[in-house]
Amino acid sequence: xxxxxxxxxxxxxxxxxxxxxxxxxxALRRIDFSKTEQRSPEFLRINPKxxxxxxxxxxGVLTETPAMLAFVAHSYPEAALTPFDDPFRxxxxxxxxxxxxxxxxxxxxxxxxxxxxxxxxxxITAMQKKVPESVGACFELIDRHILRxxxxxxxxxxxxxxxxxxxxxxxxxxxxxxxxxxxxxxxRERMLSRESVKHxxxxxxxx
Amino acid sequence: xxxxxxxxxxxxxxxxxxxxxxxxxxALRRIDFSKTEQRSPEFLRINPKxxxxxxxxxxGVLTETPAMLAFVAHSYPEAALTPFDDPFRxxxxxxxxxxxxxxxxxxxxxxxxxxxxxxxxxxITAMQKKVPESVGACFELIDRHILRxxxxxxxxxxxxxxxxxxxxxxxxxxxxxxxxxxxxxxxRERMLSRESVKHxxxxxxxx
Numbered sequence: 454x455x456x457x458x459x460x461x462x463x464x465x466x467x468x469x470x471x472x473x474x475x476x477x478x479x480a481l482r483r484i485d486f487s488k489t490e491q492r493s494p495e496f497l498r499i500n501p502k503x504x505x506x507x508x509x510x511x512x513g514v515l516t517e518t519p520a521m522l523a524f525v526a527h528s529y530p531e532a533a534l535t536p537f538d539d540p541f542r543x544x545x546x547x548x549x550x551x552x553x554x555x556x557x558x559x560x561x562x563x564x565x566x567x568x569x570x571x572x573x574x575x576x577i578t579a580m581q582k583k584v585p586e587s588v589g590a591c592f593e594l595i596d597r598h599i600l601r602x603x604x605x606x607x608x609x610x611x612x613x614x615x616x617x618x619x620x621x622x623x624x625x626x627x628x629x630x631x632x633x634x635x636x637x638x639x640x641r642e643r644m645l646s647r648e649s650v651k652h653x654x655x656x657x658x659x660x
Numbered sequence: 661x662x663x664x665x666x667x668x669x670x671x672x673x674x675x676x677x678x679x680x681x682x683x684x685x686x687a688l689r690r691i692d693f694s695k696t697e698q699r700s701p702e703f704l705r706i707n708p709k710x711x712x713x714x715x716x717x718x719x720g721v722l723t724e725t726p727a728m729l730a731f732v733a734h735s736y737p738e739a740a741l742t743p744f745d746d747p748f749r750x751x752x753x754x755x756x757x758x759x760x761x762x763x764x765x766x767x768x769x770x771x772x773x774x775x776x777x778x779x780x781x782x783x784i785t786a787m788q789k790k791v792p793e794s795v796g797a798c799f800e801l802i803d804r805h806i807l808r809x810x811x812x813x814x815x816x817x818x819x820x821x822x823x824x825x826x827x828x829x830x831x832x833x834x835x836x837x838x839x840x841x842x843x844x845x846x847x848r849e850r851m852l853s854r855e856s857v858k859h860x861x862x863x864x865x866x867x
Contacts, residue, residue, distance in 0.1 A: 582778070
């Protein structure tokens with residue numbers, strides 16, 4: 454049994470979808486940012502970084518989406534969410550997921566979490582202003598150079614797909630016109646038609 | 661044979677050290693930022709992100725340090741650089757390396773690459789000002805909560821170690837006093853005594 458510490462509308466959705474895809478046994482533990490629960494002593498014992506997501510497993514806690522996704526896939530090999538028997542293909546998926554966490558999510562985070570990188574109010578406003586351009590450039594690169602279709606890695610659905618879908622949820626709010634990244638937009642629609650995605654989204658809203 | 665596209669003083673050093681650790685056959689291909697070679701048509705064919713590092717392998721190109729490190733380790737299992745037979749331990753290493761790329765390196769990048777996230781000169785100065793605090797907080801978390809010692813994951817040297825060492829090279833320039841993160845500083849010294857690290861550093865400076 455896994456416990457996923459999550460908050461709606463955050464990147465925890467990626468691991469949530471993967472848990473459903475894997476038919477894993479899991480429980481959701483919602484962390485309420487409005488009550489700063491991510492800084493509660495209880496949660497800091499789970500994740501001293503004071504962030505979601507975190508995954509409590511029988512072996513201990515994991516954080517960081519690329520690692521959690523790989524572990525879920527590894528724990529349920531019958532779901533075939535990643536090709537562990539092919540180190541190069543696996544590395545390609547890890548490269549994509551690393552790009553999402555280190556560049557795409559970071560560009561997005563400058564809209565609402567600029568205080569991480571500057572104290573000055575004017576600087577935070579300047580960061581927000583550039584988000585449509587910086588996030589847009591990331592998704593254009595994905596659209597033109599990486600996304601193979603119909604899934605990120607081609608014919609096989611993998612742990613790259615729920616992660617891309619999760620960040621693509623924020624396109625409009627980040628000021629990026631989805632019609633400029635048509636293959637990403639199409640991927641998002643394809644994901645929305647999956648039962649696992651519908652289930653995860655409904656579950657996050659229901660609690 | 662691998663080809664590593666690298667630039668001295670960047671995070672490409674992590675993969676370079678791992679290649680030496682693995683006793684891999686590799687060639688170094690230096691990318692000169694002062695000539696904006698990272699934006700040359702030749703390099704954009706290798707990596708459309710216009711960044712180092714990139715690893716040309718017999719199967720194709722890989723980017724993103726966590727993925728490249730995992731692939732080097734996977735390609736040379738006799739070097740035992742990561743425990744692929746233990747999915748949880750492997751995920752812990754991936755979690756650490758994801759934290760380095762998505763949070764630690766990003767905090768550092770606000771010192772010299774603020775233009776990625778704002779156009780305003782005042783904003784870029786405000787970002788630079790916060791780097792000692794934001795990078796310092798990351799290394800304090802690593803020092804107190806993650807680094808097990810003597811190596812990142814404990815007794816076994818893994819692909820987490822060259823990556824931590826690479827980012828810890830920048831502590832002083834980022835305005836972080838190494839004495840405030842004594843276990844990280846000690847890890848850095850331990851790494852510097854390794855022949856693979858000495859070899860990689862000498863090779864980067866010699867070309």
